[in-house]
Amino acid sequence: xxxxxxxxxxxxxxxxxxxxxxxxxxxxxxxxxxxxxxxxxxxxxxxxxxxxxxxxxxxxxxxxxxxxxxxxxxxxxxxxxxxxxxxxxxxxxxxxxxxxxxxxxxxxxxxxxxxxxxxxxxxxxxxxxxxxxxxxxxxxxxxxxxxxxxxxxxxxxxxxxxxxxxxxxxxxxxxxxxxxxxxxxxxxxxxx
Amino acid sequence: xxxxxxxxxxxxxxxxxxxxxxxxxxxxxxxxxxxxxxxxxxxxxxxxxxxxxxxxxxxxxxxxxxxxxxxxxxxxxxxxxxxxxxxxxxxxxxxxxxxxxxxxxxxxxxxxxxxxxxxxxxxxxxxxxxxxxxxxxxxxxxxxxxxxxxxxxxxxxxxxxxxxxxxxxxxxxxxxxxxxxxxxxxxxxxxxxxxxxxxxxxx
Numbered sequence: 001x002x003x004x005x006x007x008x009x010x011x012x013x014x015x016x017x018x019x020x021x022x023x024x025x026x027x028x029x030x031x032x033x034x035x036x037x038x039x040x041x042x043x044x045x046x047x048x049x050x051x052x053x054x055x056x057x058x059x060x061x062x063x064x065x066x067x068x069x070x071x072x073x074x075x076x077x078x079x080x081x082x083x084x085x086x087x088x089x090x091x092x093x094x095x096x097x098x099x100x101x102x103x104x105x106x107x108x109x110x111x112x113x114x115x116x117x118x119x120x121x122x123x124x125x126x127x128x129x130x131x132x133x134x135x136x137x138x139x140x141x142x143x144x145x146x147x148x149x150x151x152x153x154x155x156x157x158x159x160x161x162x163x164x165x166x167x168x169x170x171x172x173x174x175x176x177x178x179x180x181x182x183x184x185x186x187x188x189x190x191x192x
Numbered sequence: 193x194x195x196x197x198x199x200x201x202x203x204x205x206x207x208x209x210x211x212x213x214x215x216x217x218x219x220x221x222x223x224x225x226x227x228x229x230x231x232x233x234x235x236x237x238x239x240x241x242x243x244x245x246x247x248x249x250x251x252x253x254x255x256x257x258x259x260x261x262x263x264x265x266x267x268x269x270x271x272x273x274x275x276x277x278x279x280x281x282x283x284x285x286x287x288x289x290x291x292x293x294x295x296x297x298x299x300x301x302x303x304x305x306x307x308x309x310x311x312x313x314x315x316x317x318x319x320x321x322x323x324x325x326x327x328x329x330x331x332x333x334x335x336x337x338x339x340x341x342x343x344x345x346x347x348x349x350x351x352x353x354x355x356x357x358x359x360x361x362x363x364x365x366x367x368x369x370x371x372x373x374x375x376x377x378x379x380x381x382x383x384x385x386x387x388x389x390x391x392x393x394x395x
Contacts, residue, residue, distance in 0.1 A: 036275065085229050086347045124352070125344060150340030150357045155315060157276050167357075169343055 002064070002116055005182065005189040006108040007074065009064035009116070015073045016065040021045045023075065023096040032094035034131045034165070035158020060084070062116075066095065066109045069189070074100055077109045079117065088125040089117050101136070104187055110144060111187075114170070115178040127169040131156040138166065144181065146170045194306065197372045198298040198379055199256045199264065201306065204242060208255040208263050210388040213238045215265065215286030223324050224284040226346050226355060251279065254306075256299035262384035264290045267303040269316075278315035279307060283330075287385065292326045294377040300330055304360065305368035315361050321346060322354040331358040333375070335365065 002009040021042045023029070030037055063078040080092040091113055095106050117123045127149070130137040133156070141148070146168035155165035176184075194201040202208075215221055216233040233241075245253035251270030257263045265286035272279040281303055285296045307313045318336055320327035332338070336358035344352035366374075 083227055086227070086345065086352075088345065127342070127345075147343070148340075149342050152317065152339050152357065152359050153315075153337065154361060155276065155278060155317070155359070167340065167342065169345075171344060 002112045004108040004112045005187050006103070006105050007066050007068060007112070009066055009077060009109060009112050012063040012065040012076060012078070015067075015071075016076070017049055019073055019096070020049070023094075026096055027098060028075070028094050028096040030158070031134055031137070032092070034129075034156045035133070035163070064113070066093075066105070068100075068105070074105060077113050079113075082121075082123075086125075087123045088127065089121070089123050091117070091126060091128045093128075104185070107140060107144070107185060108187055110140070111178045111181055114144075114175065118172055118175055124172040125169055127167060129165055129167050131158060132164040132166055133158050141168045143185070144170070145174055145176070147174075194302065194310075196298055196302040196305075196368070198295045198377055199258060199302060201254045201256055201267065201299075201302050204245070204253045204255040204266060207388050208266070209238070209242055211263055211286055212242070212266075215284070216241070218286065218288065220265070220284045220286060220288055220291065223321055223327070224282050226319060226321060250274075254303070256283075256302060258295055258379075258382075258384065260384055262382070263287065264295055264299060267299050269303060269307050269311075269313075272311075272313070276315075277311075277313045278317060279311075279313055281307065281316045281318050289382050290380070293380040293382070295380060295382075296326075297330050297333065298377055300334055301368060301371055304334060304365065308362050308365050309368065313362065315359060318358040318360075320356045320358070321348065322356055328356055334360070334371070336360045337364075 024038050024040050024045055060082040061079050063076060066074045066077045068074060075094045075096040077093045078091065079089045081090040093106065093110065095101060114126055117126050147170065148166055149169045150167040152165040154162040156163045213235050216238055222228050222230050242253070245251070248270065250272045251268060253266050253268050255263055256265060256267055265284045267283040269279040269281050283296070283300045283303060285291045290296045304316060307316055318331045320331065337360065339357050339359045342355040342357060345355045346353050
């Protein structure tokens with residue numbers, strides 16, 4: 001478990017898998033899946049879980065569930081793709097309940113994940129993608145110190161319009177460390 | 193076969209498959225497959241790769257050859273989206289004598305033609321290592337826009353190098369015939385390779 005101030009990163013186990021049906025049909029997926037609005041049955045979600053469990057393909061990712069300090073499952077934060085010889089990881093994230101957006105939960109989880117990538121896995125680059133419609137994530141990337149490296153024109157179709165796909169990167173020597181950013185953002189533990 | 197101006201697109205089989213055992217261990221391959229770990233590829237790896245690409249529902253590998261049938265290399269589109277019709281495009285000159293020639297460039301144009309004019313894709317994406325000036329010039333000459341740089345992204349020869357990212361929208365593509373008319377591609381008149389031994393035996 002990776003312990004933060006507002007959230008912990010834990011194995012993506014039963015408590016999270018049980019929520020996946022509701023989450024996959026929820027509004028958060030529109031933002032995390034670049035405009036996709038999945039409408040999926042419980043059986044489809046379970047089949048996907050089964051496929052995941054039984055997959056023999058080498059999977060160079062590290063999935064975490066993110067939960068509040070008193071154990072409420074919120075979503076997924078994880079390494080979606082690792083390229084060990086380039087020492088780079090592409091990360092993905094979603095907080096499913098909109099009530100937990102904007103309260104520092106996502107920032108706390110992201111700092112934990114980046115600390116894990118740099119200080120435990122010894123990576124030297126963290127990168128991720130979003131869409132130009134997602135101003136909340138764009139603000140967060142700038143706040144944490146990511147550089148917008150690539151703007152792929154009209155690579156995303158969301159809500160009936162074309163948007164750009166944005167790729168952000170942060171190098172190890174640009175990473176001030178989790179403690180420094182916690183102090184800069186004034187993140188503090190709070191009673192649940 | 194789809195016939196082009198200097199090259200034709202053909203199935204990646206027969207002498208292409210034989211050549212690939214050597215091509216997959218050449219630098220041109222690793223410059224194209226930018227995330228490849230530069231491991232030695234055995235004949236079995238080559239066979240598996242071709243089989244994987246033949247089963248690939250989101251992409252394909254084609255061979256491209258000169259008008260007199262000399263295999264040059266491969267062109268690939270991959271990771272086609274199911275909702276957003278875009279794909280990554282890659283091309284390599286396995287026969288390095290063709291590196292930077294108009295035959296190699298025509299291979300890229302033929303791939304773009306196939307993606308836009310046959311598959312009706314909306315957007316194509318290309319990537320090139322920052323020092324790969326041939327590939328960068330080819331993307332730009334084909335009309336791609338430079339959309340950014342993935343900094344220090346790939347481990348290469350003891351250093352970390354950037355990846356230049358390019359994009360081309362369907363509406364920006366004037367059509368293959370217009371491109372050929374505008375660009376005036378010239379044949380390099382390279383002497384064809386001898387046919388691989390296995391094929392000669394078949395004949």
